[in-house]
Amino acid sequence: MRSALLIAALAFLAAAPPVPPAADAHTRVSLAVLRRDGVMLPFASYDGSWSVPWPLLPTAIPIALTDVPKKWWGAPGPDARWTAWIDDDDPRPLMVRTPEVVRIFCERRLGVRTDYAGDPYDPREPTTPKDGIALAGDAAPLPITRVSVNSPEARALVAAITDAFNEEEKLASRRFTRWRHPYQDAQRKAYPIQLEAVYRAHERTTRGEWDVTFVEAVRRFPPGPKDEGCGLITFAHGWVRQTSGKTPDVDIGARVTYCDREGVSFMQPFGRLHLENEAYWIYQLSSWRDEWYVVARLRPRESRPIVVVNGGACPQ
Numbered sequence: 001m002r003s004a005l006l007i008a009a010l011a012f013l014a015a016a017p018p019v020p021p022a023a024d025a026h027t028r029v030s031l032a033v034l035r036r037d038g039v040m041l042p043f044a045s046y047d048g049s050w051s052v053p054w055p056l057l058p059t060a061i062p063i064a065l066t067d068v069p070k071k072w073w074g075a076p077g078p079d080a081r082w083t084a085w086i087d088d089d090d091p092r093p094l095m096v097r098t099p100e101v102v103r104i105f106c107e108r109r110l111g112v113r114t115d116y117a118g119d120p121y122d123p124r125e126p127t128t129p130k131d132g133i134a135l136a137g138d139a140a141p142l143p144i145t146r147v148s149v150n151s152p153e154a155r156a157l158v159a160a161i162t163d164a165f166n167e168e169e170k171l172a173s174r175r176f177t178r179w180r181h182p183y184q185d186a187q188r189k190a191y192p193i194q195l196e197a198v199y200r201a202h203e204r205t206t207r208g209e210w211d212v213t214f215v216e217a218v219r220r221f222p223p224g225p226k227d228e229g230c231g232l233i234t235f236a237h238g239w240v241r242q243t244s245g246k247t248p249d250v251d252i253g254a255r256v257t258y259c260d261r262e263g264v265s266f267m268q269p270f271g272r273l274h275l276e277n278e279a280y281w282i283y284q285l286s287s288w289r290d291e292w293y294v295v296a297r298l299r300p301r302e303s304r305p306i307v308v309v310n311g312g313a314c315p316q
Contacts, residue, residue: 028075029137045074086132104312141271147198168254191285239303
């Protein structure tokens with residue numbers, strides 16, 4: 001009897017479809033900025049949540065790739081294949097070769113030398129241009145569109161941000177304790193707002209469908225008698241979220257400075273990722289003295305940095 005039951009059980013198991021192994025619920029991704037000199041700087045990893053496993057500059061510098069601790073590579077692990085994503089070019093395989101310490105502004109950072117070689121650049125500059133991102137794991141970046149500042153939609157964008165620009169400019173002008181803006185609020189409004197950069201994408205997740213735009217805009221003022229030809233400006237940047245049929249949600253900040261743009265940061269977008277029904281933008285923010293690598297989470301009414309890594313800086 002026992003033998004008959006065993007034979008029947010084995011026959012049932014043989015006829016039943018195989019049970020697949022438990023699926024990994026999370027996409028695994030690691031990101032790095034890819035410099036024009038071929039060095040990549042890992043800065044973020046995703047495995048259901050974001051983390052920063054790669055150190056800026058460890059006390060003990062690895063000599064070879066085999067010396068790099070496994071956890072530094074993030075969720076995909078040390079054996080994952082890396083791919084270069086550069087603007088609109090086709091993705092290309094990226095071979096990682098050896099750890100390398102590089103100088104960025106006044107600091108040093110640990111990167112990884114790859115087989116990528118970009119166009120010539122001036123090595124005397126305080127930082128090396130970024131050509132794109134490197135990605136390890138099972139995801140592919142989506143594009144971010146650069147919109148002409150002379151296009152009709154850009155002109156409409158100026159109208160959409162004007163009230164927020166004026167309000168943020170007023171707040172920025174009052175942050176100084178021993179200095180007063182030479183132009184009153186009403187006088188400042190007489191000078192035009194000019195767009196300098198517009199980046200846009202259409203996002204769709206389970207939270208909704210919307211357009212998101214990152215804008216950089218400036219208002220210039222004539223130089224004063226003591227300005228040595230370099231007048232004041234108001235620089236503003238930030239997000240505009242637009243859901244069909246609703247008023248644009250404008251989320252920008254402003255800074256009052258001079259035309260040399262001391263302390264002003266500019267965006268260089270690298271691409272977008274959709275991971276587990278969340279939309280993310282990947283980009284660099286850089287000024288004349290520092291740079292930051294950012295992953296921001298975008299929702300219909302929110303744009304929030306999730307990962308912010310200092311790529312290097314010089315003291316003020």
